[in-house]
Amino acid sequence: MGKIELDVHTHTIASGHSYSSMNEMVNEAKAKGLQLLGMVEHDVGIPGTCDPIYFKNYHVIPRVFNGLKIILGIEVNILDYDGKLSISDDLYQCVDYCMAGIHFHCYKPGSIEQNTNAVIETIKNPHISVIVHPDDGYCPLDYEKVVLAAKKYHTLLEVNNNALRSSSRLNSRENVIEMLQLCKKHQVKIILGSDAHIHFDIMNFDHIEGILEEIDFPKELIVNYDVDEFLKYIDKKV
Template sequence: MKTIADYHIHSTYSRRNHGKSTIEEIVERAVELNLKEIAITDHGPKHYLYGIEEERIPEAKEKVLQMRKKYPQIKILLGVEANILSYDGATDISANVIKHCDIILCGYHMGALFSSAKDALKFLVKNKLSTNMADANAMALANAMKKYNINILTHPGDKIPCNIDIVAKTAEETETILEINNSHGHLNVEEIKIASKYNVKFVINSDSHIKDTIGSYENGLKAAMDAKLDLDRIINLK
């Protein structure tokens, strides 16, 4: 069993050197690994620390188009890892993102410019002080999945508590793929068990920030196997 695709890779199009490898370095490494498909998915523009600048998205797409011509043996997608910005499910999936991106990932990140002071207070402070935020956090993710055409929900359960039952039920309704993140440990074993009760697909992504970790999947695969997940439900394993 091995991975044939990696849909969560950060590049030097990130702000502040968050991604350490260029798109071409990423593609070269993916070709070495015999991957069939990759996606370059830097944080969305509203991540004030690490997000791709809005005006650079067309430039990144042009670079991907160049790489497709140079490396026809691999399918190369441009995407973003968009940010949850409010409890009503707002994100930074802009018209510009939709126009230029082939795939949309989305997840919760603490470095985002939240839609309001109230949302920021709840995400950043109330989650630290209260033990009763899992349902509200899950509804924020669910609302985003209902509002936008999100292909993959990244690392649900990471950074803030989350009711995975609510998330997975909505993922089934919206046909959103749930990520088992090889770097962050979410979905974890117990979360996979809960999510697998619903008719959802899964993907193991590396969440790579440097070319050396592209295609990494061992931690995610172990979690899936420990959860006794039918591995046929993981879209990028063969």
């Protein structure tokens, strides 16, 4: 795949269903040669996750940790078809970046039009840098509309390794290929996410690599190869 510089969709024990400490995550990322590690914890609505005060105290954590640059964020839940989000407004200023996605603990799948509107309204939110794992066929999307919205509003669409290896999702591989083909057609940049819930899964893209090769997806459209390019998407309109 070439030299990956960043993985910014990872979770620590603070998310409640992950198993590694922040120190373990950083040491693993350093050992694998990353230049930037992002750690996000789930927002309220996911069972077992941390309270808002966890994010409000991010300021005590240095952004160079054991010699590695880190950023600390939040994975926000899309709640309804109008793109309402779980995050309270006061948390935006406490985190370095925000990802958002559909999680069935917090969202009832609707029609393809309703789901697509939910995602596009989230893409329009100036605080949201990444739409995570938009690939589950149980929540169908109009990928052409989503990709064009991502291009217009300068938002990254994620290809999520954890989602691709999950047996609980419908047609994830086929949906990812459709989305990537449209990103290739419209020259829309994407981000790869390991969605690591334990430290040794950091930078694990084993279910993504074959797809990228199969469709000959352009390396220049993947921001994981360039930290500076990724940082352009953080708080893109604020």
